[in-house]
Amino acid sequence: MGVYLPVRPHFICQEIVMNVVQLIRLKRDGHALTDTDIDALVSGFTAGDVPDYQMAAFLMAAFKSGMTTQEMVALTRSMLHSGVVLDLSDLPGIKVDKHSTGGVGDKISIPLAAIVSACGVPVPMISGRGLGHTGGTLDKLESIPGFTTAMDIPSYRRQLAELGVVMIGQTDDIAPADKKLYALRDVTATVEFIPFIAASILSKKLAEGIDALVLDVKFGAGAFMREEKDARTLAETMVRLGEEFGTTTVALLTRMDTPLGAAVGNWVEVAESINVLRGDGPPDVTSLTLALAAEMLVLGGAAADAREGVALAEKAIASGQALTRFEDLVDAQGGDVSVVRDPDSRRGSTALAEVRVPDDAGRVVTAIDAMAVGLACVGLGAGRARKEDSVDPLAGFTLLKKPGEAVRPGEALALVHASSSGRVAAASADLLAAFSFGDTAGEAPELIVDRLDATGWEPS
Amino acid sequence: MGVYLPVRPHFICQEIVMNVVQLIRLKRDGHALTDTDIDALVSGFTAGDVPDYQMAAFLMAAFKSGMTTQEMVALTRSMLHSGVVLDLSDLPGIKVDKHSTGGVGDKISIPLAAIVSACGVPVPMISGRGLGHTGGTLDKLESIPGFTTAMDIPSYRRQLAELGVVMIGQTDDIAPADKKLYALRDVTATVEFIPFIAASILSKKLAEGIDALVLDVKFGAGAFMREEKDARTLAETMVRLGEEFGTTTVALLTRMDTPLGAAVGNWVEVAESINVLRGDGPPDVTSLTLALAAEMLVLGGAAADAREGVALAEKAIASGQALTRFEDLVDAQGGDVSVVRDPDSRRGSTALAEVRVPDDAGRVVTAIDAMAVGLACVGLGAGRARKEDSVDPLAGFTLLKKPGEAVRPGEALALVHASSSGRVAAASADLLAAFSFGDTAGEAPELIVDRLDATGWEPS
Numbered sequence: 060m061g062v063y064l065p066v067r068p069h070f071i072c073q074e075i076v077m078n079v080v081q082l083i084r085l086k087r088d089g090h091a092l093t094d095t096d097i098d099a100l101v102s103g104f105t106a107g108d109v110p111d112y113q114m115a116a117f118l119m120a121a122f123k124s125g126m127t128t129q130e131m132v133a134l135t136r137s138m139l140h141s142g143v144v145l146d147l148s149d150l151p152g153i154k155v156d157k158h159s160t161g162g163v164g165d166k167i168s169i170p171l172a173a174i175v176s177a178c179g180v181p182v183p184m185i186s187g188r189g190l191g192h193t194g195g196t197l198d199k200l201e202s203i204p205g206f207t208t209a210m211d212i213p214s215y216r217r218q219l220a221e222l223g224v225v226m227i228g229q230t231d232d233i234a235p236a237d238k239k240l241y242a243l244r245d246v247t248a249t250v251e252f253i254p255f256i257a258a259s260i261l262s263k264k265l266a267e268g269i270d271a272l273v274l275d276v277k278f279g280a281g282a283f284m285r286e287e288k289d290a291r292t293l294a295e296t297m298v299r300l301g302e303e304f305g306t307t308t309v310a311l312l313t314r315m316d317t318p319l320g321a322a323v324g325n326w327v328e329v330a331e332s333i334n335v336l337r338g339d340g341p342p343d344v345t346s347l348t349l350a351l352a353a354e355m356l357v358l359g360g361a362a363a364d365a366r367e368g369v370a371l372a373e374k375a376i377a378s379g380q381a382l383t384r385f386e387d388l389v390d391a392q393g394g395d396v397s398v399v400r401d402p403d404s405r406r407g408s409t410a411l412a413e414v415r416v417p418d419d420a421g422r423v424v425t426a427i428d429a430m431a432v433g434l435a436c437v438g439l440g441a442g443r444a445r446k447e448d449s450v451d452p453l454a455g456f457t458l459l460k461k462p463g464e465a466v467r468p469g470e471a472l473a474l475v476h477a478s479s480s481g482r483v484a485a486a487s488a489d490l491l492a493a494f495s496f497g498d499t500a501g502e503a504p505e506l507i508v509d510r511l512d513a514t515g516w517e518p519s
Numbered sequence: 520m521g522v523y524l525p526v527r528p529h530f531i532c533q534e535i536v537m538n539v540v541q542l543i544r545l546k547r548d549g550h551a552l553t554d555t556d557i558d559a560l561v562s563g564f565t566a567g568d569v570p571d572y573q574m575a576a577f578l579m580a581a582f583k584s585g586m587t588t589q590e591m592v593a594l595t596r597s598m599l600h601s602g603v604v605l606d607l608s609d610l611p612g613i614k615v616d617k618h619s620t621g622g623v624g625d626k627i628s629i630p631l632a633a634i635v636s637a638c639g640v641p642v643p644m645i646s647g648r649g650l651g652h653t654g655g656t657l658d659k660l661e662s663i664p665g666f667t668t669a670m671d672i673p674s675y676r677r678q679l680a681e682l683g684v685v686m687i688g689q690t691d692d693i694a695p696a697d698k699k700l701y702a703l704r705d706v707t708a709t710v711e712f713i714p715f716i717a718a719s720i721l722s723k724k725l726a727e728g729i730d731a732l733v734l735d736v737k738f739g740a741g742a743f744m745r746e747e748k749d750a751r752t753l754a755e756t757m758v759r760l761g762e763e764f765g766t767t768t769v770a771l772l773t774r775m776d777t778p779l780g781a782a783v784g785n786w787v788e789v790a791e792s793i794n795v796l797r798g799d800g801p802p803d804v805t806s807l808t809l810a811l812a813a814e815m816l817v818l819g820g821a822a823a824d825a826r827e828g829v830a831l832a833e834k835a836i837a838s839g840q841a842l843t844r845f846e847d848l849v850d851a852q853g854g855d856v857s858v859v860r861d862p863d864s865r866r867g868s869t870a871l872a873e874v875r876v877p878d879d880a881g882r883v884v885t886a887i888d889a890m891a892v893g894l895a896c897v898g899l900g901a902g903r904a905r906k907e908d909s910v911d912p913l914a915g916f917t918l919l920k921k922p923g924e925a926v927r928p929g930e931a932l933a934l935v936h937a938s939s940s941g942r943v944a945a946a947s948a949d950l951l952a953a954f955s956f957g958d959t960a961g962e963a964p965e966l967i968v969d970r971l972d973a974t975g976w977e978p979s
Contacts, residue, residue: 080705080707080708083579087579087582110706111570111572112570112572112575113575114572115571115579115707116576116578116708119543119547119575119580122547123580123584245540246539246572246573247543247572247573247575248540248543248544248547248580249576
């Protein structure tokens with residue numbers, strides 16, 4: 060239905076508006092923009108010269124027309140260079156980070172950073188806060204009394220150099236374009252577009268000054284990507300994008316239908332992370348942590364292959380070095396190490412309620428809807444309904460039964476933790492509704508579905 | 520590349536934002552919106568509740584996904600009812616208006632309104648100003664000293680009742696949604712979309728309280744639609760849309776490669792219009808005026824068919840009644856009737872420059888690029904480069920040679936008129952560049968290519 064009119068609006072507008080209209084029109088009509096075009100749009104938007112409404116039209120035009128790899132690289136580069144790009148090359152070692160697209164109960168970053176660092180590979184990790192149904196690593200870490208995730212760049216560098224691990228939040232000077240673009244995408248139905256998602260993640264990660272990156276790309280009922288094929292496309296896209304910037308990138312494709320582990324919330328997830336570091340974590344969390352650690356250790360040059368990486372990681376757990384590294388991290392970032400040493404001593408760790416198996420339930424848990432658990436947990440106060448909301452560090456669930464486990468009526472199914480009882484009853488009901496029961500449970504599918512790297516791929 | 524994520528952004532936003540994001544997403548994914556959805560968007564945007572950036576994303580989503588007839592009707596209805604909708608049903612007669620999609624030298628509305636009104640069919644005409652390369656009827660009328668095109672609704676009704684014709688500009692209370700939407704489309708590359716163009720034109724015309732409408736849909740180098748097929752689609756769309764609202768609508772599809780007539784500008788076009796009313800107009804302008812008049816007279820019940828309509832219109836010219844009606848119109852709207860009676864007496868009518876046939880030109884004019892002439896005329900001061908610019912009432916060209924006419928080196932090709940000489944030299948050069956010369960001229964194609972009405976079409 061598009062009709063091509065003469066370029067009438069141009070000469071009636073100012074220079075900047077004129078060019079932007081032309082760029083929107085090109086993208087609308089399916090043309091690929093040049094690196095210069097894309098940089099003009101992104102820098103103009105970040106500086107406030109390209110207004111929201113023009114960027115919104117461009118975002119939708121790109122969403123509908125698609126973007127080439129070269130456009131995506133240019134978009135990532137512009138977003139990356141919209142702020143500070145750290146240079147950690149003067150620090151020894153191959154710096155490796157990990158990013159997860161987010162899931163319910165996904166506390167993996169916490170034990171992972173400690174393990175990999177304990178094996179000698181520096182881990183400079185910049186994480187996000189929880190928004191929507193998934194928790195955020197920062198909110199979890201801040202449930203440790205005193206722990207601070209705000210740090211200036213010199214301190215960040217110093218801690219990385221001295222300790223080999225640092226975990227902070229995104230500062231305002233890292234990829235400000237991404238922050239502004241995400242806020243606009245969120246209200247213009249342009250979030251769910253792989254080139255935008257990939258550019259958003261990579262621009263932030265590349266700004267950290269890392270040498271290599273491991274991605275945990277999740278799919279399923281509790282993930283942002285419902286379908287495996289979409290997650291696979293996103294993973295492939297990010298692997299290639301990382302390579303384009305000279306950052307070796309590996310992605311694991313993992314299932315997110317059921318919450319990871321038993322703990323969902325803030326402090327409860329830290330406590331579970333400590334269990335993993337003690338060699339006593341839930342099987343799913345432990346195996347995924349080891350798989351991701353192995354990839355990071357290989358990329359970091361500490362292991363020759365994944366098998367050796369797993370062995371190294373297991374050794375760091377068994378020797379207590381990983382847990383010690385985590386205690387040192389907590390100490391370095393102002394946290395109370397005593398609660399790490401004795402998690403049960405944390406004031407308020409006791410559950411406020413127990414969710415019990417209903418009388419009419421079947422004999423086995425057949426599924427736990429991760430999305431429903433995530434939303435119930437936000438309802439309990441562990442996450443944010445709005446960006447400006449504060450979170451309750453103690454809010455969370457402990458799932459006592461996971462899919463495949465047998466249950467009896469009246470038996471405890473889950474524990475509900477919170478700083479106050481106000482939202483406990485509603486959250487308990489919501490949590491119970493996330494469980495499905497039946498008479499037999501099917502075979503549990505593999506958690507890690509595939510591994511993608513840049514093998515066989517030529518840079519463009 | 521679209522990936523369907525859970526509806527995460529919704530619950531973190533306010534009610535209005537939440538619904539709008541969902542509507543944008545639906546349109547983005549190719550779904551048809553309901554009448555209520557579209558009205559919520561349009562009224563929300565007009566009231567300032569739906570921000571520019573969301574409307575921009577919606578406009579682009581609709582542009583790329585397309586709109587159904589029902590959506591287009593709903594859009595037109597919402598835009599129509601965003602302001603005052605006049606009711607002229609208490610006035611006698613079938614009220615008929617004409618709308619042209621715009622061309623260079625298109626002064627047809629001026630003689631047309633006088634002729635049709637002189638034949639007894641009331642013509643309530645609301646016109647626009649020039650913007651871009653085409654002139655505006657209002658700017659042309661205002662080149663008559665004293666003529667006012669601003670009038671309140673009671674005066675408009677009174678003049679229509681007493682004189683049978685009134686020509687004013689769009690008031691702020693008519694279709695304000697269109698004004699706001701057009702401004703946004705202009706800067707977001709969403710102008711050239713037939714459903715938007717059709718809804719924009721029809722919403723304004725239907726608000727006038729007319730019973731029937733004749734459309735002059737132009738295509739070619741000097742029109743907004745370059746291609747005949749796009750103009751045809753627009754014409755069909757508007758005919759159907761008019762019928763959906765119970766307003767009988769007929770469209771002529773006409774060629775706009777060469778400027779219409781000899782005069783391009785403001786006062787020069789009024790003077791040429793007076794020539795048409797005196798029976799002494801250029802053949803192309805006269806024939807198109809008669810064809811459109813015939814359609815209006817048939818719709819207005821004054822003629823049984825087009826042939827009878829043409830005869831009636833010719834009689835109104837020959838009898839002098841059409842010219843008298845125009846003089847009465849000018850008088851009623853405060854204009855100086857003496858310049859209508861003696862156009863040459865208008866101070867400043869004398870040309871400031873003559874464009875001559877270059878020595879190396881061929882023996883015949885093969886083409887005059889209407890777009891180039893229109894832009895040269897804006898450059899001379901007859902039109903607006905920006906909305907807020909004022910126009911020079913005297914600025915304009917008289918084309919002394921049209922395509923197919925023989926020329927000799929040094930012979931006068933065109934006259935250049937203006938209030939001051941500042942821009943004359945540049946405009947003369949631009950005008951000359953619009954001419955093509957050769958040794959033989961091809962057959963001139965038919966001006967009126969087709970006629971479309973709702974015959975055989977069933978309302979949805």
